[in-house]
Amino acid sequence: NAGVTQTPKFQVLKTGQSMTLQCAQDMNHNSMYWYRQDPGMGLRLIYYSASEGTTDKGEVPNGYNVSRLNKREFSLRLESAAPSQTSVYFCASNTPGQGKDTQYFGPGTRLTVL
Amino acid sequence: GENVEQHPSTLSVQEGDSAVIKCTYSDSASNYFPWYKQELGKRPQLIIDIRSNVGEKKDQRIAVTLNKTAKHFSLHITETQPEDSAVYFCAASLNSGGYQKVTFGTGTKLQVIP
Numbered sequence: 001n002a003g004v005t006q007t008p009k010f011q012v013l014k015t016g017q018s019m020t021l022q023c024a025q026d027m028n029h030n031s032m033y034w035y036r037q038d039p040g041m042g043l044r045l046i047y048y049s050a051s052e053g054t055t056d057k058g059e060v061p062n063g064y065n066v067s068r069l070n071k072r073e074f075s076l077r078l079e080s081a082a083p084s085q086t087s088v089y090f091c092a093s094n095t096p097g098q099g100k101d102t103q104y105f106g107p108g109t110r111l112t113v114l
Numbered sequence: 115g116e117n118v119e120q121h122p123s124t125l126s127v128q129e130g131d132s133a134v135i136k137c138t139y140s141d142s143a144s145n146y147f148p149w150y151k152q153e154l155g156k157r158p159q160l161i162i163d164i165r166s167n168v169g170e171k172k173d174q175r176i177a178v179t180l181n182k183t184a185k186h187f188s189l190h191i192t193e194t195q196p197e198d199s200a201v202y203f204c205a206a207s208l209n210s211g212g213y214q215k216v217t218f219g220t221g222t223k224l225q226v227i228p
Contacts (some may be wrong), residue, residue, distance in 0.1 A: 016151070031213045031214065033213075039221060040123075040220060040221075042120075042203060042215075042218040042219055042220045042221055043158070043203070043218045044218075045216070048213050049213075050211060050213035051212060051214035054212075055125055055215075090157060090158070094214060096209045096212070096213060096214035097209045097212075101146045101148075101159050101163075101207065101209070101214055102148060102163065103148075103160075103214065103216065104160075105157040105158050105159070106157060107156070107157050108156075
C-alpha cells in the first residue's frame with residue numbers, strides 16, 4: 001500500500017515552459033486535491049476533484065489545469081510556467097462523509113521556475 | 115469563506131515542557147478539525163483530529179480541545195521531546211458538494227530544545 005505518490009520530486013523549469021505533475025493513490029478514495037505550499041502561507045487549494053469525472057477550481061487556480069484520469073490518478077498541468085509558481089506542490093486524497101475525512105498527502109513536488 | 119488564524123507562528127520550549135498552539139476559525143458550519151505535523155522536507159501528516167460534536171480528544175502526549183461557541187481550538191503537547199520539533203498546521207473543514215473544503219492555518223514552527 002503506497003498511499004499517495006507523486007512524480008517528479010524535484011523540477012526546475014524556465015519561464016514559459018510547460019510540465020505536468022502526476023499524482024496517484026491506491027486507497028480507493030473518491031476525492032483528490034492539489035495544494036501549493038509557500039513559506040508563511042500554509043497550504044492553499046489549487047484544484048480538486050470530488051469524484052472521478054469531475055474537477056473544480058479551488059482558491060488559487062490561475063495558471064493551472066487538471067485532469068482526473070481515473071479514480072486513482074489526478075494530474076496538474078502548468079501550461080506556461082511563471083516564477084510566481086515556484087512552490088512545493090502536494091496532492092492529497094480522501095473520501096469525505098464516510099468517516100474518512102482525513103486527507104492523506106503525497107510526498108510533494110518541489111518546483112522552481114527561473 | 116472560512117478564515118483560520120493560528121498562533122504563535124514560532125514556539126520554543128525546553129524538552130519536557132508543554133507546548134500549546136491555538137487556532138480560531140470563522141465559519142460556524144466547519145465540523146472537522148485536523149492537526150498536521152510537517153517535518154522539514156516531508157509531507158504533512160495527521161497527528162490528531164476532532165469533530166464538532168466533541169469537546170476534547172487525547173492521544174498519549176497530544177490533546178486537542180474545541181470550543182464551538184468561541185470558534186477556537188487548541189493543540190496541547192505535553193512532555194515535549196526533540197522529535198516533536200516540526201511545523202504544525204491546524205485546519206477547519208466541512209463537506210461541501212461531495213468534497214472536503216479545508217482551510218489551513220499558516221503554521222507554527224515548534225522547536226524543542228534538549
